Amino acid sequence: xxxxxxxxxxxxxxxxxxxxxxxxxxxxxxxxxxxxxxxxxxxxxxxxxxxxxxxxxxxxxxxxxxxxxxxxxxxxxxxxxxxxxxxxxxxxxxxxxxxxxxxxxxxxxxxxxxxxxxxxxxxxxxxxxxxxxxxxxxx
Numbered sequence: 001x002x003x004x005x006x007x008x009x010x011x012x013x014x015x016x017x018x019x020x021x022x023x024x025x026x027x028x029x030x031x032x033x034x035x036x037x038x039x040x041x042x043x044x045x046x047x048x049x050x051x052x053x054x055x056x057x058x059x060x061x062x063x064x065x066x067x068x069x070x071x072x073x074x075x076x077x078x079x080x081x082x083x084x085x086x087x088x089x090x091x092x093x094x095x096x097x098x099x100x101x102x103x104x105x106x107x108x109x110x111x112x113x114x115x116x117x118x119x120x121x122x123x124x125x126x127x128x129x130x131x132x133x134x135x136x137x138x139x
Contacts (some may be wrong), residue, residue, distance in 0.1 A: 012041040022100065033057050043130045052089060069120035072108050103127055
């Protein structure tokens with residue numbers, strides 16, 4: 001995990017390299033919020049073979065972080081409200097992929113005390129803050 005508020009092509013490289021590492025190639029489609037900050041992640045060349053779908057956050061008030069929370073909590077009902085119908089049947093496969101990430105396994109372990117989306121947000125924020133501090137220390 002790293003700080004998604006790092007508005008740079010370096011962040012985009014980090015994402016691309018990790019997707020390639022886990023999937024063998026970069027994504028065919030990327031779904032992001034329509035915030036301007038996302039535009040600084042990838043160059044035109046990096047996105048040449050990738051379709052980008054922008055979600056208007058005023059219309060659909062959800063984040064990828066929250067969707068990952070529903071995956072960790074095994075809350076398929078809430079998760080499927082926000083995802084394309086074409087991927088609903090892949091819920092378990094996507095959840096398994098998420099659990100390949102060490103930090104998400106750790107978060108899931110911490111969620112055993114209280115399996116709620118609010119607790120997930122709290123734990124995730126702790127990881128995010130820790131990551132921000134490490135980045136600032138290294139810069």
